[in-house]
Amino acid sequence: MTPTRSSGPALAVVGATGAVGSVLLQMLSLRADVWGEIRLIASARSAGRMLAVRGEETEVIALTEDAFDGLGPGDIALFLTPADVSARWAPVVTTRGSVVIDLSAAFREDPEVPLVVPEVNGHAVRIRPRGIVAGPDCVTATMIAALGALHSEYSLCDLVVSSYQAASAAGRAGSEALRRQQSLVAGTSLGEQPGDVRRAVGEDTGPFAAPLALNVVPWSGELRADGWSSHELAVRAETRRILDLEQLPVSVTCVQVPVLTGHSLTVRARFEREVEAAHAREILEAAPGVVLVDDPEAGEFPTPVDAAGTDPAWVGRLRASLDDRHALEFFVCADNLRKGAALNATQIAELIAGEFA
Incomplete structure (x- = not known):
């Protein structure tokens, strides 16, 4: 795990070793760095892998409740996971006061979860009764x-x-x-x-x-x-x-x-x-x-x-x-991996991070 930085919200990337996760990690190294700690989370079979983030080798940790220890208000978790995984673990994050951005279908139809594409309705991220923001399907x-x-x-x-x-x-x-x-x-x-x-x-x-x-x-x-x-x-x-x-x-x-x-x-x-x-x-x-x-x-x-x-x-x-x-x-x-998923999630995360700047 990378050391916690002194400024900026923490960002947890759940599903970091998947196809979208790989693209997102590359993107984080190229965009303006607004993050403190970046925490990589994946299934138990991927735990222990080392991935490059912002020029640093970062260890992937297993998806358990302990993986979210230390997260709190102002921090963000990106879920790049199947719908059943997001539905199971997103509430674990939001009960800690952190915001979830989910790219699965788990919450897209929930009227209390805004469905956001920043170029079109970026303002909607500010109203999130459940502490969750959904991203659309890549199509x-x-x-x-x-x-x-x-x-x-x-x-x-x-x-x-x-x-x-x-x-x-x-x-x-x-x-x-x-x-x-x-x-x-x-x-x-x-x-x-x-x-x-x-x-x-x-x-x-x-x-x-x-x-x-x-x-x-x-x-x-x-x-x-x-x-x-x-x-x-x-x-x-x-x-x-x-x-x-x-x-x-x-x-x-x-x-x-x-x-x-x-x-x-x-x-x-x-x-x-x-x-x-x-x-x-x-x-x-x-x-x-x-x-x-x-x-x-x-x-x-x-x-x-x-x-x-x-x-x-x-x-x-x-x-x-x-x-x-x-x-x-x-x-x-x-x-579809960038515009359709990783970029949209990153843009949403940056909008929310700006609320706490």
Whole structure:
């Protein structure tokens, strides 16, 4: 454990050894240092590992009640853990007076827990009756800064989204499954005949509903009523909460694609006011957390390859609808581990730390 510093709140990172945790620790070394102690917490099997934080080797400690000893009012714990882990341990932190920032689905629907993307509704972090702030799903986070900026000008009234989700959204297991499947199908003519890819991959589809290599899988989450997936309904609900549009019609189709890092979405947004594409470009160019790359004639538009390893959401293919003067269509992509998770959590933590400065 790193020694306690004399100033700044303590920051506990729970799930520090996971895919998002690794990115977050790198980020902490690059951003302004507002923290005193940074404490790394993970499952018992990861305890004892040494990880670099702010240029120092820091020991990972096991997730037990003792791991939170010394935390109190003004300190913060980031939970980068599955929902069941967050639900079990977040109250242990908040009873000590510390604030929890949770990236799982455990608290996203709780009306007493603000769901926050700082570029859109950063003010909401100040009202947290349970001492918890939630971050959205990485799909929602990919599009919401651009949508929020356009909504402020035109008033969003209908949304249709298709996601193209990277394997790393399923953590290390997702990335490893895709790499493993790619090695099984590399250098062959697989995919030319029905069943080729399934035979090569066998039953080892990893966390996905079907083989991902040489394929796209139109499913993410668990089955819900009328054929919707839990992930699709979550993106719908989160968008409504963050934009404070409880009745907003939202239709989402989630698709897994054979990309390691970087979620992409196609978006059709309809507004109460007529949309001028030129003015929409100006709005997005000025929007925090958004980069506009939109010159199809020159072959310039964003792809996950461009977004990987960067902080903004990249927007392109911006165009007014052919059939509706109130509608705008665009493509957006972002690094799902950074913009979709680690960056959002870090920004929330910095906002809260500023309250105690």
